[in-house]
């Protein structure tokens with residue numbers, strides 16, 4: 001039986017957080033230009049100017065795919081990056097749930113994880129789940145784990161995943177430009 005079967009998904013996540021590496025069972029692949037072409041970035045740029053975000057021209061239409069089976073509840077990947085307080089792209093606002101333990105946790109309460117750097121980690125390349133547009137259940141869920149007083153964003157499976165499936169999660173309720181395009185097609 002594999003190691004991930006013997007320990008809880010949370011402990012599995014902590015194992016990889018502490019070793020600062022991705023677990024096996026994933027691969028990156030180019031999908032299509034829609035998931036990151038220049039024209040699309042320009043559309044985003046106009047939108048993001050309004051929201052005072054910075055633009056990064058480093059999208060390449062990639063996505064993350066399972067190369068092994070995963071079970072509902074399994075820890076999948078960490079959205080790794082720098083903890084910052086100002087806006088940026090490839091950025092995930094941390095809502096830290098475990099706020100009651102330590103002062104250190106509270107100082108991290110309102111911050112973001114900035115994954116702008118191309119660092120060969122997979123969590124930062126996971127695309128938005130468009131299923132919500134079609135009222136289908138979302139594939140995975142991002143949770144904040146507090147490890148050694150710091151927040152860590154970890155993706156957990158909300159259903160069984162087969163090899164070959166794209167790993168996605170719901171980016172949140174914003175009207176992301178690619179969702180508008182799907183809605184109007």
Ligand SMILES: C[S@@+](CC[C@H](N)C(=O)[O-])C[C@H]1O[C@@H](n2cnc3c(N)ncnc32)[C@H](O)[C@@H]1O
Nearest residue numbers: 034035036059060061062124125126127128178
């Ligand atoms: C965190 S990156 C995901 C990885 C990105 N696809 C890449 O190749 O670098 C987020 C960006 O990917 C694109 N993206 C994410 N989900 C998408 C989707 N469902 N449809 C189209 N583009 C998507 C958008 O350009 C978004 O700003």
